[in-house]
Amino acid sequence: MAHGTPDWGLVGPKRTTYGLDDVGEAAVRLGSPHLFDRRGDCLHLTDFGDGIGIWQFGSSGAGSGTSLVTEHGRQGAYSVGLTAGSTLNREAHMWVLLPYPVHSLCGLEFSFALDGSTAYFESRFMWYTGGEWCRARVRFDMANQRLEYYNALGGYTIFADPVRARAAMYCEDTMKIVMDLARHEYIRCIFNNVRFDMRGMMARAVGSVLSPSLNVDIWHYSVAANVSEGYVDNVIITQNEPVYQG
Numbered sequence: 001m002a003h004g005t006p007d008w009g010l011v012g013p014k015r016t017t018y019g020l021d022d023v024g025e026a027a028v029r030l031g032s033p034h035l036f037d038r039r040g041d042c043l044h045l046t047d048f049g050d051g052i053g054i055w056q057f058g059s060s061g062a063g064s065g066t067s068l069v070t071e072h073g074r075q076g077a078y079s080v081g082l083t084a085g086s087t088l089n090r091e092a093h094m095w096v097l098l099p100y101p102v103h104s105l106c107g108l109e110f111s112f113a114l115d116g117s118t119a120y121f122e123s124r125f126m127w128y129t130g131g132e133w134c135r136a137r138v139r140f141d142m143a144n145q146r147l148e149y150y151n152a153l154g155g156y157t158i159f160a161d162p163v164r165a166r167a168a169m170y171c172e173d174t175m176k177i178v179m180d181l182a183r184h185e186y187i188r189c190i191f192n193n194v195r196f197d198m199r200g201m202m203a204r205a206v207g208s209v210l211s212p213s214l215n216v217d218i219w220h221y222s223v224a225a226n227v228s229e230g231y232v233d234n235v236i237i238t239q240n241e242p243v244y245q246g
Contacts, residue, residue: 033075033234036174037190040107040238043098047234048078059092061085063227066092074111074171074233082230084222090119093219094232100127100212105187105241108216109176111234116167117226118142124217125179125203133208134184138177140165140191143223149186152202160189160196171233178241179203181214188245197245 028035033047046053048068057066057080064085073079082092108123122139137150146161165173177198178187184205186198216237222228 060089072231079233103182111171117228136203
């Protein structure tokens with residue numbers, strides 16, 4: 001029985017091959033890391049197959065460090081190791097500075113691995129508008145198995161409890177947050193197979209005259225007096241995300 005359509009048109013079904021109306025599916029089949037939640041237009045994406053590229057790294061505490069590693073990934077040969085130290089701030093982080101986008105809904109997605117000494121894995125947006133400094137953060141609390149967001153008052157508020165993840169050697173957990181940069185509002189968080197509607201939850205904003213810019217960060221924290229190994233892969237930053245929550 002005839003099925004599918006040719007890639008170069010929408011008519012003329014064939015018996016032996018399937019056409020692809022969804023070009024995103026074709027991209028994933030060719031190896032794109034944009035496979036978890038395909039909404040939004042990409043500002044930046046990487047599976048670190050070409051190295052660390054435009055990303056920058058930092059860490060704090062005894063035993064801490066960051067590296068490009070040839071294991072622990074979500075796909076492909078590489079991932080980034082974020083080893084959080086046992087003293088000082090007990091963290092390792094990575095960040096990228098991007099051209100300031102047109103105001104829209106922007107997303108940050110990444111896959112990660114953590115160990116039993118992880119305190120938090122945290123995703124961050126920080127943007128300057130020319131009049132304000134805005135900060136949005138969502139973190140996974142490993143010990144309590146829950147999600148928290150950085151609120152308008154500068155503290156953390158629980159919005160999902162419980163949320164399950166386990167210590168693993170490979171990047172088998174994925175988190176995505178979507179922000180409305182114009183309204184300083186959280187839109188949604190996707191954690192593995194569960195989606196959380198965050199509309200009405202507001203980010204932190206204070207006055208600033210610095211020029212417009214956008215920073216996107218990923219942070220890994222250890223529990224006190226422990227060194228914790230974490231890994232990150234398939235990082236995707238998007239704009240023009242839909243409001244649709246399904």
